[in-house]
Amino acid sequence: MTVTIKDIAKAANVSYSTVSKALNDSPLVKPETKRMIVEKANELGYTPNFSAKHLVTRRTNTIGLVWPTIERVALSALVTRVNQHITNSGRTMILSINHALEAVELFSRMRIDGILLFEEEIPQDKLPNNIGIPLLSYGVPAIEQFPTVGVQHELAMELAVKEFVEIGHQSIAYAGVINGTGRRQQAKQIGYEEAMRKRGLKSQRIDTRGLDACDADSAIERLLTEPTLPTAIICSSYDIAIGTLRALRRNGIQVPNDLSLISYDNIPQLAEADVPLTAVGVPIDKLAKELVETLLALIEGEQAATGRKLTPELVRRNSTKPRA
Amino acid sequence: MTVTIKDIAKAANVSYSTVSKALNDSPLVKPETKRMIVEKANELGYTPNFSAKHLVTRRTNTIGLVWPTIERVALSALVTRVNQHITNSGRTMILSINHALEAVELFSRMRIDGILLFEEEIPQDKLPNNIGIPLLSYGVPAIEQFPTVGVQHELAMELAVKEFVEIGHQSIAYAGVINGTGRRQQAKQIGYEEAMRKRGLKSQRIDTRGLDACDADSAIERLLTEPTLPTAIICSSYDIAIGTLRALRRNGIQVPNDLSLISYDNIPQLAEADVPLTAVGVPIDKLAKELVETLLALIEGEQAATGRKLTPELVRRNSTKPRA
DNA sequence: TTGAAAGCGCTAACAG
């Protein structure tokens, strides 16, 4: 049997409501009594029962993160930051890597304070429409069912294309999942194509068919069988950039001398790639902060701040070079 | 206000205890009534309250995974598998990426059914000794405080050294964290050194000082300033191997022609590296299965099966070559 | 087959 406040009450010769107050550091208990009770509690190895407490207070101080795809570097970095921000706010984050539907259902049953949804594949209208607790989605909403913190992906691509054009490139390809179902991916592709179109440039798609570094690697291998190569490539994510870099190097193509690269994402790891990568994206910490703050506001009942789109920034490193 | 079984009871004109039975598909309720109640529940958008249910049944069907370091590929793969096995057993996994102490404390307060601890840095005696729920640790126990599923790391290193020696190598280095605090890392290093010693070979340590691919990358760069190189390297993990491979390639050293590599870990990703990597380790699915099964047994109250150490296997791919 | 009632561990009025 685990020890409850009643056990402590018995051991301390007080009523269990006094124990409750003492353990919650209520000013309604004499410091002396309080000290004595806390001591007894420690002696007995008391651990408060989360469920019982939750049931009566209706507060869990817990936020759930739905994150079905753990094996992606850029998202790992973001999740780590989000966890820090949540911890700093005095709350706790728990995480589910199950399918989004099941994860949301779980958190919803748990009645935790809020849900952060990192998932872009499923249409949001497949989610229960009334989950009872605030849910904030990250990415690109399919429909406006839930509040979303997004990124101006189109602008990110515009920045990348602009940068390349300004240093003389014309033949600029985009490496990523082409015409896929992921909405973040779609937005990037569209942004790229629009940026090219409005400059009268021909878009060139390199379909990686997947989001892992090795998917990009294979895609570049296929590209290299073509007669001509682009002079610049925009990679749709950190992992894609890493795979691209790897394949190019293996084939003796030097970045940035032979070919320039800009990656999407804005995480410190980009600086530590083989060739420090010029990149475009919302700084990860800004993103994490915005996500947490918005969700907390939602939890506090504020309706505001939804549908925001954060502004990406260009960070110049060493993977681009003017076209001679 | 969220809807409770009382609301359903009112809407269905039955007592709320009948609703409870109906929703739990009890045979004590007339099928007709049951159907009617379930229908009302759906109409009202009822979601069972996990805490309330838990409080009375004392079962959560939930297992918590403590996993403070999400940014490591081999562990991600393992976690994904563990989640699958837990799901298959009809339970749910939740995850915390907080510091192990806080995470264990959280899960302990939640009174979930069991804890899986993926953390090797902190001494286990820093953990509360009486957490009230079964905890299974993965790795190398510092002390025998908790049951552990481990790996025969020493044997893994023995296998790797043996393989190299059999194909003619003598100058075999080990790349990993040297004399670090992580117990899994320590065990590998010791295994390597023992395997070398007993063959009268001189051990050569390449200290990566960290566990990321880029740590390995830098370490290899440092190594390359030395006058002579080993002919073979054993890498202590997937990430280390990837970084090693990258640095070698960048410096024009071909694997396996100029230098042979064996990696620790046994995950499918190894086959997809630039050079498919020969590796040694417990197959990840076996590991995941063992972890989940052992924890479930512990939850069922069986004391058995603890302190097990799984046997690693050698998987030959293309990163080794006989020494001429 | 259904309902009434007790109680899981805890907090929060309210009374003393």
Added chain:
DNA sequence: CTGTTAGCGCTTTCAA
């Protein structure tokens, strides 16, 4: 300051 008591939402005897 401390104790009494009424629930939080649910399951589970026990009666009807």
